[in-house]
Amino acid sequence: MSLDRKNRIKHAAFRRILHVVVVALLGVLLLFFLWRTGSVYHITWDSDEVDEGIVQHTALVSIEKSGLPKQTKLSVSLEKRNWLPPRNLDLFPNLAEDHITLVLYVHNRPQYLKVVVESLSKVEGIGETLLIVSHDGYFEEMNKIVKSIRFCQVKQIFAPYSPHLFPNSFPGVSPGDCQQKDDPSKKHCKGNPDQYGNHRSPKIVSLKHHWWWMMNTVWDGLKETRQHSGHILFIEEDHFIFPNAYRNIQLLTKLKAQKCSDCYAANLAPSDVNSRGEGWASLIAEKIGNIGYAFNRTVWRKIHSRAREFCFFDDYNWDITMWATVYPSFGGPVYTLRGPRASAAHFGKCGLHQGQGEQGACIDNGSVNIAIEEVDRITNVNSDWEVHIYKRQSGYQAGFKGWGGWGDMRDHQLCLDFAKMYYLGSTPLPG
Known part of the structure; x- marks a missing residue:
């Protein structure tokens, strides 16, 4: 060579x-x-969770952050907590193969939360599953109550873009924001009014933002659930859960595929919050209620595909938005399956942003008086029952224009950004 x-x-x-x-x-x-x-975070956790027996964890989290507001220090700190593993792994190292994950979403009503946690502690089978508690903002007393839970695996997540974490900028109150019925052309202020001429209230819009962020995070973001193939049960901080609730929802989610082809979900209680059920010897199919509702990933994909309908409907309530625009867009009947006797009950006397303050606020005599009978302690759904369908029900339907409170274009965009924050292009993050 x-x-x-x-x-x-x-x-x-x-x-x-x-x-x-x-x-x-x-x-x-x-x-x-x-x-x-900020597109890639290298997150290290240490002393915050050392007392829980959790050693240092490191994760590389890649999230499409474009368009989301600049975070505060508290917001960043809380978002890091969302990637911590569940607590109580030493007490409950394994989940049941057919478990239904529970998600409890809360704001700042500690007296309510104590009641819910106490009721959950007595639920048959609760130790078989994972309880995720989703916080709208950070409130120390709420945090302490959740950290005291010892009856199952429990994971806390915090909405990092909650208006309650942004005291001086959007999605909180921004300097120069329009107030109430201000005329932007005269006041030279920022914002878009709703259909009734009212400008946004951060405390009010947080209700819908939290629910939508939570749904996207639970189904597509969290390591523990983003590949969960079964159902997930959602409850709120003013829902009293009966001892038979978990066993009943396990059975109902299995029966809906066999008994009701138009049932997208299963519910623990009637859509009428004042009803404890009919007491009939039959299953009930009706519109999806907001007390103890469970659905699977197939239904979530349909809901997620209607992000624009959800994000642009002028109503600050997530449930009314679903009833008035999302469910009707599915192109056919949309029912939920439940038993003839409630396994959960709404006990709250106050709205979302009340209930904190003096001891026992919004609860009669500082406690909840809900009678638990023997039939509420055991599975009381019969797989041999036929299904009674309520084809026409009162309440919010397609065509309802909404109660307003959701007219600001910044809220619309933030909502849309939540729908894509765990996607790279059109592909979900890998497991």
Whole structure:
């Protein structure tokens, strides 16, 4: 082999090595840039959870952050907590194979939360599953109550874009925001009024934002649930849960595929919050209620595909938005399956942003007086029963224009950003 040819081979090999080194350096620089701009987070947890027996955990979380508001320090800190593993793994190391995950979403009504937690502690089968508590904002007393739970695996998540975490900027109150019925052209203020001429109230819009962020996070974001193939049961901080609730919802979710082809969900209670059920020897199919409702990933995908309908409907209530625009867009009957006797009950006397303050606020005599009979302690759904369908029910239907409170374009965009925050392009993050 000639010397020239050997030199050419050496030069070619050097160029290839140099090319690889340059590409590697560019890759490192790109990762550094993404880290600096907030697209990739390198998160380390340590002392905050040492007392729970959790050692340091590290994760690389890649989330499409474009469009989301600039976070506060508290917001960033809470978002890091969302990636912590569940507590009580030493007490409940394994979940049942057919478990139904529970999600409890809360604001700041500690007297309510104590009642719900106490009722959950007595639920048959609760130790078989994972309880996720989703917080709208950060409130220390609420946090302490959840950290005291010892009857199952429990994981806390915090809505990092809750208006309650942004005292001086959107999605909280921004300088120069329009108030009430201000005329932007005269006041030179920011914001879009709703259909009734009212400007946004951060405390009010947080209700819908929290629910939508929570749904996207539970189904598509969390390691524990983003590949969960079964049903997930959703409850609120003013829902009293009966001892037979978990066993009943397990059976109902199995029966709906067999008994009711138009049933998208299963419910623990009637859609009429004042009803404890008919007491008949039959299953009931009716419109989906907001007390103890469970559905699977197939239904979530249908809901997620209606993100624009959800995000642009002028009503600050998530449930009314679903009834008036999302469910009707499915193109056919949308029912839920439940038993003839409630396994959960609404006990709240106050609205979302009340109930904190003096001891026992919004609860009669500081406690809840809900009678639990023997039939409420055991599974009381019969798989041999026929299904009675309520085809026409009162309440919010397609065509209802909404109660307003959701007219600001910034809220519309934030809502849409939540729908895509766990997606890269159109592909969900890998497990």
